[in-house]
Amino acid sequence: HYRLAIDPPGNNNFTYLPGCTTGVTELTGTYALASNATVSNQWKAEVHGFSSLSSCNNAASDHNPSDDSTFTVTEAKPELTIVKSHTPAGNANVSQAFSWKLHVENVGNASAVFNNGEDVLRDNLPSSGAVYGTPTVSNQSGITGTISCAITSNNLICESLNPGSVTIGALGSFDVTWDTTPTVDVAGGTLKNPRTGQGMICKVDPDSKESESNENNNTCSETVSINNIQHVPVTLCHATPPDTAANGYNSI
Numbered sequence: 001h002y003r004l005a006i007d008p009p010g011n012n013n014f015t016y017l018p019g020c021t022t023g024v025t026e027l028t029g030t031y032a033l034a035s036n037a038t039v040s041n042q043w044k045a046e047v048h049g050f051s052s053l054s055s056c057n058n059a060a061s062d063h064n065p066s067d068d069s070t071f072t073v074t075e076a077k078p079e080l081t082i083v084k085s086h087t088p089a090g091n092a093n094v095s096q097a098f099s100w101k102l103h104v105e106n107v108g109n110a111s112a113v114f115n116n117g118e119d120v121l122r123d124n125l126p127s128s129g130a131v132y133g134t135p136t137v138s139n140q141s142g143i144t145g146t147i148s149c150a151i152t153s154n155n156l157i158c159e160s161l162n163p164g165s166v167t168i169g170a171l172g173s174f175d176v177t178w179d180t181t182p183t184v185d186v187a188g189g190t191l192k193n194p195r196t197g198q199g200m201i202c203k204v205d206p207d208s209k210e211s212e213s214n215e216n217n218n219t220c221s222e223t224v225s226i227n228n229i230q231h232v233p234v235t236l237c238h239a240t241p242p243d244t245a246a247n248g249y250n251s252i
Contacts, residue, residue, distance in 0.1 A: 001056040002049055004029045005065065009042035014065075016048075020056035033073060041072040077213045078168070079108030082121065082204040084193065084220040086180075091225045092191075097133070097181040100193065102220065104204050105173035106142070112210045117162040119207055120147055121176070124200040125193055127154045129186030129226075133179030142172025149176055154195070180224075188228030194221060 004027045007014035017029035027047060046065035050056035083103045092098045104121060106112050114120050125132065135149040135156060145166035149158040158176060160166040168174075182191060194202045202220045205212070212218075 001051070001053050002027060002047055002066075003056050003059055005046045005048055006031045007044040007046055007065075007068070009038055009040040009044075014044075014046060016059055020050070020053060022053070037073055039073055039075045041070070043071050043073050044068045045071060074213075076110040077108050078106050078110050078112035078170070078210050079213050079217075080112055080168070080204045080210065081105050081107055081217050082202070082220045084202060084222045086222065086224055091227050092180075092182050093227050093229065094182050094184050094187045097179040098224070099177050100180050100222075102176045102202070103173065104168070104176070106168045106170060108213055109170050111170060111172075112168045112205070112212075114145075114160040114166045114168075114205075114209060116160060116164065118160050118209055120158045120160060120166060120168075121156075121202075121204045122158075122206040123156040123193065123202040124195050124197075125151065125154045125156055125180075126191045126195045129183055129189065130191055131181045131183060133181075135176050135178040138175050138177065140172075140174045142169035143167070143174055144169075147174060151178065182226045186226050188226065190223050190225050192221075192223045 001020050001022050002024070003020050004017045005014040006017065015031070017031060019029070021027060044065075046068040048056075048059065049066040050059065081104070085101050085103070086092075087099050087101070102121065102123065132151050132154070135151055135158075137147050137149055137158070140147075143166065145164050146161035147158050147166055148161040149156065151157075156176070156178070180191070194200045204218050206218075208215070
């Protein structure tokens with residue numbers, strides 16, 4: 001007869017999980033960690049053997065395990081990622097707008113919280129060669145609070161609307177999109193986002209307000225090539241020939 005127990009590190013004060021089994025080679029169970037559980041790689045799942053079902057069901061906490069396996073308990077943290085893309089895909093054309101999009105997601109197991117007026121993301125856009133439209137926040141999932149975005153002096157900033165805070169829950173996400181229209185002076189060249197220069201970034205949590213499990217995946221970049229052709233709308237007019245016999249018209 002066997003019973004599964006969880007033994008936290010350091011104090012040998014294990015907890016039995018409900019139920020006893022007989023003659024099995026694998027035990028499973030569920031254990032709810034407390035919010036202040038010790039972060040350690042020395043937790044143990046133990047198998048305790050008993051001579052009778054009665055002693056198993058009435059097990060005391062001083063029983064010795066017959067087998068154990070060590071596992072790790074880690075701290076719950078947010079994990080913010082950001083991806084940049086544009087549509088339509090491929091090269092862009094002068095004077096024809098394309099849409100730049102930032103997709104932000106919290107792939108961690110805890111919420112990310114941005115307090116009054118803190119920047120959620122920042123993108124230093126190309127300072128020449130493009131005209132920008134108004135950014136829009138969309139496809140929000142697992143978000144509470146208001147994310148406010150604006151482009152000023154070629155810098156996109158999305159922040160927690162003050163007063164208030166923004167919470168991006170575990171597995172929460174949102175998109176930011178804006179139109180970008182290349183100008184003739186960038187024809188045959190590229191729009192590099194973020195723009196080149198010291199301190200220029202495209203980054204979620206740009207001021208490192210959140211303690212994340214991985215701090216190295218908060219940035220994004222993309223370069224869009226601009227075709228060396230300027231597309232100008234052309235209107236074609238069809239002239240109607242005069243009503244003469246030579247053009248097939250007869251007088252009556």
